């Protein structure tokens with residue numbers, strides 16, 4: 001370990017020489033990054049090997065977290081912090097006239113996720129390692145991550161995100177652990193004695209090659225593994241030489257189609273696109289993952305019947321739900337167990353997190369597609385369905401309607417959420433309200449049937465990345481005040497309450513916030529050539545673009561504010577900088593129009609000198625983890641304004657409060673729990689309640705047109721969308737206009753407008769009293785510890801997985 005900077009410096013210089021055959025002053029920044037990465041990786045390797053050895057020897061229960069997404073963020077800085085050598089390295093590099101933060105910038109963000117769901121998976125990995133828990137990730141190594149977003153002429157343009165261009169210093173290819181995954185073909189059944197044996201023929205074989213990434217814990221010796229699978233053809237290159245031309249073509253086509261499986265992450269977190277390939281990806285992940293889990297189990301244990309006591313498999317949403325039939329397949333077809341035994345093992349091994357109640361995001365697959373692509377798996381799902389429906393019939397004889405509604409296969413489709421609930425021992429929602437809505441509405445039939453399965457695990461975020469790393473100035477200030485215990489026990493942040501009214505602490509907190517705002521202003525200035533005032537309120541909404549998240553409500557308020565400023569340029573408001581960041585799914589037309597609208601309003605507002613710079617609107621391109629780390633520490637307000645009942649939890653909300661921003665939000669997802677923690681005076685709540693929204697959906701009674709008629713502010717804004725107000729624009733915003741008036745405003749934007757505008761006015765007034773604002777800010781930070789993913793993970797570990805820490809020494 002680099003205990004002093006001198007030993008680091010000489011190792012670093014030598015590494016540069018060895019890797020590139022150059023002296024330090026001839027190397028490029030990227031080469032310096034790669035050399036540093038490889039040195040750090042080497043440090044991690046020792047404990048990685050040790051951890052694996054101890055896990056193997058002890059034979060205690062392991063957790064595998066299966067997820068189609070891991071939105072990791074850059075790893076260099078985080079690894080240095082976890083190893084406890086960030087400062088030493090920074091100092092050593094400084095001697096060599098190299099800035100560590102410049103090197104950190106060289107690392108591409110692994111774009112292996114869309115948004116909250118993938119980021120949660122990354123936070124949970126960090127917490128498992130930091131809490132000494134033997135928990136591993138299992139995912140796909142997409143060659144292209146989520147697209148890179150550019151804004152051109154106000155429109156989103158998508159460029160490929162080839163994040164692996166320079167290679168990935170953190171991964172190790174493990175060809176020796178490759179497994180085969182089979183698609184298509186046909187099944188024939190043979191009777192051998194008393195048993196039915198299933199043979200799979202004429203299948204397409206795909207080679208799954210794992211790439212392992214070490215996940216070190218915070219200042220401990222635990223190094224867990226994130227295993228990402230890459231799809232390759234099962235053909236060796238020498239096979240090519242002895243082929244005639246026709247076969248050659250066929251093989252090239254086969255190679256292309258197998259490699260396509262791990263080519264792209266689907267850039268849509270609500271609807272499924274490119275459906276066949278997406279289904280292939282799901283089975284690819286699950287089959288490769290389970291084969292390797294079982295292989296490693298068999299190295300440690302004799303008896304497959306003990307599997308649920310030694311392995312917990314968690315599925316992040318329904319995307320990996322084929323783990324259920326795949327585990328059944330392996331247990332029966334390969335391990336020779338009977339159905340009942342296999343089913344008992346499976347349903348004691350798998351647990352499931354539900355992430356959404358949006359109907360369009362509940363996965364369903366056409367029977368035909370699944371049957372053709374995964375013939376054996378489909379047979380097993382059919383059998384699970386038949387047995388489940390029989391059970392239902394016994395409990396609810398004659399209730400055809402109910403049984404049809406709960407069936408796993410119905411109306412020509414396989415309902416993945418139903419399969420997940422039936423085949424797992426626990427189902428959890430991700431915030432209290434979300435879990436209640438699952439139990440009382442969306443999954444109420446299942447809750448009535450399996451009440452014991454449903455639990456809540458409110459999401460969390462790792463405070464190590466989102467405070468310690470993202471906001472070093474604040475982290476230092478906190479440690480100066482209350483010591484460093486909060487890093488290992490985040491609820492210790494509570495001690496900050498003693499300082500909430502302390503004028504000198506308030507003064508320092510506000511200096512840190514101002515410093516972070518200046519840094520962000522500099523970034524904006526450099527990148528977009530727009531000057532923003534660090535003394536204005538930084539009012540931020542950064543998250544995926546979706547109608548239910550209601551970026552539209554935010555823009556409408558800006559349009560109204562602008563309209564009022566035009567009427568009265570002397571309007572007395574605190575200057576405001578509205579900051580947006582959001583990617584829209586490429587095929588999501590409404591979302592893309594909303595991006596265009598935000599940018600259109602931005603250029604109107606930013607270029608109108610008559611409003612004296614009182615408002616500025618910034619849309620930052622390509623929102624992702626690294627930008628979040630830059631933006632959130634600079635926020636005064638975090639907007640969490642989804643239609644109540646629609647946001648399962650949100651985790652952006654937690655990052656903002658932890659960095660001292662106040663929440664402007666609806667009673668939705670974890671906002672409710674944030675409000676309960678900080679108290680009503682320290683959060684800005686507005687809008688319909690979840691129950692009110694659900695009642696409108698159920699009983700009707702909302703007419704958007706009435707609001708257009710009765711609220712002159714709304715009429716003006718809506719008219720401006722279509723009357724040529726944005727004169728230079730060739731496009732108008734008819735599509736948005738119609739979604740609100742013709743389609744009756746599904747997400748209650750107009751309905752919540754008045755209440756939202758009021759809340760915004762309160763913010764303006766409260767901000768003028770800086771002392772009390774800073775006090776609120778400190779209260780938010782002080783209560784954020786409970787939203788650390790350490791708390792979430794401890795709940796999963798004891799309440800779901802029944803897994804215990806293993807101390808590596």
Ligand SMILES: *Cc1c(COP(=O)(O)O)cnc(C)c1O
Nearest residue numbers: 115116543624625628650651652
């Ligand atoms: C936290 C995070 C999200 C989730 O944000 P929400 O506001 O909860 O939707 C999405 N993207 C990135 C990059 C994040 O860091």
